[in-house]
Structures are given as C-alpha cells and as structure tokens.
Amino acid sequence: MTGACEAAPARRRGLTVLPLVALIFYDVSGGPFGIEDSVRAGGGALLPILGFLVLPVLWSLPEALVTAELASAFPTNAGYVAWVSAAFGPAAAFLVGFSKWASGTLDNALYPVLFLDYLRSGGGLVLSPPARSLAVLALTAALTYLNFRGLHLVGLSALALTAFSLSPFVALAVLAAPKIRPSRWLAVNVAAVEPRAYFNSMFWNLNYWDKASTLAGEVEEPRKTFPKAVFGAVGLVVGAYLIPLLAGTGALPSETAGEWTDGFFSVVGDRIGGPWLRVWIQAAAAMSNMGLFEAEMSGDSFQLLGMAEMGMIPAIFARRSRHGTPTYSILCSATGVVILSFMSFQEIVEFLNFLYGLGMLAVFAAFVKLRVKDPDLPRPYRIPVGAAGAAAMCVPPVVLITTVMCLASARTLVVSAAVAVAGVAMYYGVEHMKATGCVEFLTPVPPDSLRGSSSSSSSSAASDNGGDDDVEDVCALLLAAGEHAGEGVSVSKENY
Template sequence: MSAEHFKNEVSDFHSFSPDGLALSAFLLSFPPDKAELLNVARRSLLRGIGVRGAGPLSRLARVGLVHVRGARSPRGTCWDLSHLLFLASLTLVAWLFIATPSSCCCSSLSLSLSLSTSSPSPSMKQRNPTTKQTSPMPGHSGASEYTALGGESSPKLEKFQKVSIIPLVFLIFYEVSGGPFGVEDSVKAAGPLLALLGFLIFPLIWSIPEALITAEMGTMFPENGGYVVWVSSALGPYWGFQQGWMKWLSGVIDNALYPVLFLDYLKSAVPDLEGGFPRTVAVLVLTLALTYMNYRGLTIVGWVAILLGVISLLPFVVMGLVAIPDLKPSRWLMVDLDNVNWGLYLNTLFWNLNYWDSISTLTGEVDNPSKTLPRALFYALILVVLGYFFPLLIGTGAIPVERKLWSDGYFSDIAKILGGVWLRSWVQAASALSNTGMFMAEMSSDSFQLLGMAERGMLPEFFAKRSCYGTPLFGILFSASGVIMLSWLSFQEIVAAENFLYCFGMIMEFVAFVKLRVKHPTASRPYRIPVGTVGSILMCIPPTMLLLVVVALAPNKVMGLSLVAVMIGLVLEPCLRYAEKRRWFRFSISANLQDCGPAFHQCNDHP
C-alpha cells in the first residue's frame, strides 16, 4: 500500500486512546519514502493495538521483535539493522509521548500532522529533519559509530575498524614531518648551527604547545571536524567555517607540495622529470594513484604509513653509521648572522614542525581517542624531532658545508658522497615513499574535515556521504582537485602560501582554546593540560608572536593571494546559508554529534 494511504488509515486511530494518539503522531510524521517500513509498522500497529488501543505498547514491541527476527523482505533477505532501529524507535518515541503531559502530546500531534500534510515553508531549515542528540557540553567518550545523516545506521560502515595507537602515531608523523626531506633550506638560509638549534628550540615554542592543545581539544570534542568544532563551540559556526576554509585550503596547498618534492628527488635519476609535459603527466598520475589509496580506507592508510615510515627513516640510520669516520663537530658551529635569510629560515622551520592539529579531523575514526590521541601525539613528537635532528647532524658534520648547495633533494647527493650510488638510490626511494605517506595522511585529514563540517551542517550533505570503504568520497575528490590545480607553484611559494593561511587558522584555535578554558573551566576534558587559566594564556603567547612574525615575513605576492583566499571564505559562508535557505543544496546535522555549546546554537539560528 502507498505511504499516503497508510497515513490516512492510521489517522483513524488517534481518537481511540492516548497510546493510539501517540503512535499515530509518530507514524504520521515518518518520511513518506519508507513505504516498505511503513507497511511493517502498519501490521505491527494493527496487531498490537487491536480495538481502542488495548495494551498497544508491549504488544507492539513483541510483534516488532518477531518481525525483525523472523520476517523476510520481498527479496528473501533478513531485515537489516535499520529495521530494528526503526521498530525500537517506534516504541521508544511512543513511550516518550505518553510520558509527556497531555497538552504537550496534543501539540506534538499537531506538529506531526503539519509536517506530514503540508509542504515545508521556504524558511524551514533543511537540517531540522535530523534530530540532534546532545550530551552535556562539551564531551563524551569517543568511539562513535558510522551513522549516515538522517539517523540511519549503515551496517556496511559499522564493520570498519577504528585507528589504533601505532597507525595513529605514524599518521601524525606524516601529517607533520615524514622525515628530513625538505629541511635542507634551513641550512641554506642560516647555516648549520642555526639549523640545528632551530629544530631543537622551535618544537619547545611551537610544536609542544600545539600538540598539547590538540590533545586537550581533540579529546574534548572526539569527532571528525576537529578544530572546526573547537572554534565553532567558542566563537560560533560562522568563524568555525572560516577556520575550516583556511585550514582546508592550507592543507590542500601543503599536499600540492609532495608531488613536487617527489619529482625533485627523482629528477637527478630521471632528467626528463625536470619540467615540461613529462613532469605534468607524472604529477597527475601520482596524485590520482595516491588519491585512490585514500579512497580504499583510513585503516589501510594507517598501516601503510607504518611501513613507509620505517622504510623512509632506515637509510638515514645507515648513513649515520657510514658517516662516523668523517664527522667533524666543528662544522656544526658554523654561523654567519650577517648572511641569514630569516624569512626562508622561519618558513622552513614552521612548515616542517606544524600541522599537529591536523590529526584532530580524524578523531572520530580513532579507537578510544581520550587515551589514544594524547599518547600518539607524545610518541610522534619524539619521532619527528629525532627524524629531523639526526640527519641534519650527519649531513652538516660529515661533508664540507656549502650553503648554496643545500636545497630540495640535497640529502641524496650527501648519500652518494658518503656511501655511493646505492645509498643515493635508497635515499631517493625513501623520499618518494615519504612523500607518498605525507600525501595520504594530509589527504585523509582534509577529506575527513569536509565530512565533519557537513555533519555539522556547514557544508552540503553530500560531503558527508561515505564510500563503501567508509571514506568521504566527495571530500577526497575536492581535495585531489585542489592539489592538481595548485601543483604548478614552486616549493618556496607553496611553503609561504600555506604558512600564511595556517597562521590565521592557528590564531583562532588559540582564541578558542583560551575562551573555552575561561567560559567552561569545569567541562569534561578527558585530557587536560596541567596548567590553569593563566597558564593557558601564557602558553599561547610565544606561538602567537611567532605566527605574527611568519605573517609579516611573507612575500607580497603570497600575502596578496592569501588575503584574497581569506576574503573568499568570508563571502562563501553567507552564500552557503543562502543556498540552504533557497533549498539549492541539502544541509543536515548528524544525530550522532555532541553539543557544541551555546555559542554554536545562538549563532546557528538562521531566520
């Protein structure tokens, strides 16, 4: 029977009893496209209610379970979990209606009838059909299941594994570092001493505070979206969207760098990759191949990251052993303060030691994030610092330092000098694999960020759709398209552009962190940085000053393009809200998310 026919039939029940009234109200508001489920509910309702609703709820529950256990669909397959959830929700919601005072029940019935019989007005929010389940602001424990927008659980998505601590460590490693490939410009810009000191001191000023904030905020809001949710909870969804736009664009720019680095390390062995059509084809093929691997699943990416991490770091261990006879510690002390390119130096340090917060956009995919995320960040921090400092110590101490030679790919030349062609080939292969790992980790972060924003209603609903492997299909496609379009930029331009945008996003993160500490000091935080409110503010001052310095040192071209990108974000959010109001795109809020706090809801009430 049709859904409309069933609704007319059910409407005859609502005067029988409060139970019949409640069940009618619920069924009449059920989406009309679920005709098969409506017929199941109809049979259950008729058998359970009987005449004038005598004992309907217990009977309905029993009949519903019989349907789930024994009934089969017309295709001969057993009822899946969505049928069980539907029947369980039917009974639960009916009880909630009956437990409500009669006046509320009548108003609920009127609302249900109006929703089911009248067309929605233009001002009705498309996100309303999804009821948002909230927990006390701001945190609950982390392992949330995959749930499609609209509250329907997908059995295919529920079977995917969460990311454990070891794959998470290497995903963070590749989000931030991936090995020493790309640090050569620090020696070129400032010499050996400042390069070595930079990779020891800079983590204290920048990496540790950012990692600590990521640990606290990521466990406070254990969901995909990460820093977008943090800023939204403190400053409202408009600024949360700006955060998401700038960080996503920064991540896409960052990802455009890895095919460039990959080819820079291979061009000494394959000269045709220096430029022209072969290089363009190589960038395109590499991007598509790595994008497909991201499409196949985050768990695969995590375990592949472990393998790539070991292979990428191993040749530098061998290089260190080979270089021991040639080490001269006096070379480490070389410095010329009158010949320092501070802009290149700081940009190189900043680029190689940031993005600790990127893993927060995958928190919803992590197993037990309240414990796993802080530990993984700690282990990754040690791995990243050693992965930079040790190769620099070898490269600057084992051969005479000529600063002008220290540019992208120079570690492969050092390997040839120390060990021969075989070691150079190994370092080049390690670089290629390292850039592969960094690309996959960044792509995962960017795409799941878009999924998290869509689940919060900030982006159209199609961004929240997952592939059969549980990965955000449209997020991956959009991120890959951005990488291809930006791959024409040079290494220095990419680094400067992404750093500029990243700085704006990090300032908002610091503001959100401090504001939530001040406004919600007693909120649930599974991991809390062991400092008070004053300590939180003091901890954010040095990295904030560093951000301002990096922004001030940006080239005029990069600054202009970045400001244009920021302005696009300021206009894009109102355009999306207008598209939502005009129903050009569907927007929904996932029912599986926790409460973002009053700032989000007050700013998210659109007329």
C-alpha cells in the first residue's frame, strides 16, 4: 500500500484516554470478582498467584500489543473483523465476527448471575428461582437502556464504577496486612486441583483485550489514544487481581481454599473487616457487574454496527439512535443475553472461552499475515519487532488457547460445533439475501473507484497477487462508511 488506511470520519466521537482505559478494564476484568474459583480449582493460593503473575506476560500482553497495533492501523468499529477481512477476506471475517459476538453475548450473560451471587453470599439476599429469573430480566433491561443512552455516558460511568469497585479492596489490603502469613501463598493441594476449571477461570479473567477495538470508531484520535489506553489497562487489571488475591489468601487459613467460589470475596471481607466490609464489597461487586455488562454490551453492539457498515450484515444493524448508539444491534445482543442467562457460571465460562479461543486464533494469524503480506501498512503504533518476532510473540498465547480448548468437555465441543455450523449457514444466508435484494445492505463506494483503478484490472491484480488487495478493500470500505455517515442511519441504504 502506498497510503495510510485513514479512519473513516465518525459522526460522534468522544472517548478519550481515561474513559477508554476504564472500558478496557471492564472488557477484561472489572476487578477481582470472579477470580475466587481459581483458588478452589487450583487447590490453594499458589497456582492462581503464579497464574496472575505469568499469564499476563504470556497471554494478556501479546493480545494487548496486537490490539494496540491493529486498532491504530484500522480505527473502525468493526475492530478485529476488519483485521481478519484484510488478511483472509470477508468470509473468514464474517465467521470470526459471529463466533466472537456469540462469545461476548455468553460473557454478558454472566454478569446478572454474578450480581445475584454476590447479593446471596455471606447470608445475604436469597431469591426463589422465579424471582431470580425476574431479577435477571429486570437487570438486563435496565443496563441495556443505559447502554442505549450513549457510549460517552457509558465511558464516564465506567470511570466512576472503576474507582468505587476497587475501593473496598484497598481497605481489605490494609486490614489484612497484619494477618498475612506469606507461607499460605505457597499452599497447593495437588489432589484438589481441577485443571479444566482452573485454566478456564484464568483464561476468562485475562481475555477480551481485543474487544475494545470495536469502539475505535467512537474514540478521539484513535491512533494515539488506543495504545495509551491499552497499556494503562494492563497495569490496572494485573493490580486489581493480585492485590486482593494476596490479601485474602494470605490472611485466611489455607484450609479455606475449598470455600473460594463465586462471591467469596464478600465472605473474606466479613472475616477480615466485619459486616461493614462485606456489605461494601457486595455493593462494589454490584457496581462492577454493571460496568462489565455495559462494556461488553458496547463492544458487541458496536461490532455489529461495524460489520453492517462493511456490508457484511443487514443495514438495520447500523441504524443509530438519537444518542448515537446502534439501536437494533443493542437489542440483538440483549436478547442473546436473556436467552443464555439460565446457564450455570461454569458452563457459560467454558463455552465462551472455546468460542473466544477460536476467534483469537484467527486474530493472531491475521496479525502475522498482515506483517508478512503488507509490511508497509501504516501502523501509527507498531510493536518493535519484525515479522519473525511477531510470529514468535504469538506462540505462547496460541499454546494457552490450544490448552484451554483441549480441556473442553464433549458438551462444549458439540455446542461450539453447532455455533460454527450456524455461522456458516448465516454467511451463505446473508450472501443469498444480497443476491436477491430482499434485505437492505449498506453499499459502500466500490473500492476500485477509490483506488483509481478499473474493476477488471483490479480483479486481475487481486487474482495475480493471491488476494493481496484485501487490505486496500477494507480501507476503502471504512472510508466509504465515514463519507456516507448521516443521522438515524449511519450510511445511506441501497439494495446490495
């Protein structure tokens, strides 16, 4: 390529570094809520502590670096869908987008469940099954409405929620300090270790760094803002996990490892500080789950908007409300959350990890291929390694993904295969709708006209180069989406 893949001029931008840090923090973490099961599944404190020291380097940092580089090169709401499209073409990109959207919707179904688990823990509020189902519906509806009101509001809310969600753990660490016995950090009961549950818990608590890339089209100066926000979030996530984990496991007897399940940090607060700290942690958990839901919902819905702007899914998903939010994309994601929220915590985590892993394998492959295929692609932030170094950097996370996927249950394999089959069927269904014109799709300016070449010559060049024009095609689509942006519908609609 001879020129930069410039960002499509967005109609509404507003996210700056700090709100974006908060949204990435909630995409990945949201605080230590949910890490408790890693202590039980790890047979004590040692394995989760080692996990949160080592895995951020082997897994989180490579994914964060890839996100920073490619989000700065392709500042679009399509995020990783655009990266895979540039590397492997639209068919592969559609399947990755579908699998990662399904994974994100599964992930979001956890947060109303975790919210109620924290209310119940330590002798708190206990709801009957019908009341619990109604509570999940009410929470989902309320949080979906907040997301509908605007991404800028969500970003500012995430900042406040981050401060509040982490505040009780500062108190917990201070109160636990005199009671800590470092020898407890070395405790491990090998017979109690559950590898599948342990790796799924660790993987879930450290993934989704790339999710924020689907908000790149809503960020002020994304080429500069994204790298800063990603690296700031890495430090925040690691600290938010390690400090409470070290405080809780160091201050309580090692024999309590079997008690560490969802919501146990409120019990830790009660035992270390008393009822007031338990209530504070429960309130922080509730607020954290609000932030987690909002960040995930934003990523999922804006991903659908970005795919619609690229003509991959019907135009209705690109329609924006008066608040600038993708109305139908939000409703689609919220419906998926409600349908999936009846599943158990462990079932959801294992299913979403497998689907997410499939998508991330494609993302890492796209990152390496773009380094080889188009080394001159303007990358405002570039990881300071060559193509070989980029490939080597991806080896540890790929090994970890493969490990988690190999530990999956037969049920997870069946569900994931069904999702893959559904994705293929949807792709061909969408292609049929485009061919028949029965559904409206966005029609960007043809890429060839933006490159100043004829259709025939471009097709010939693409054939000769083995599809090397995919990067320019994606850039042209992004430019076209921005040029046609308007009120109510993000781009003009025609039959594809």
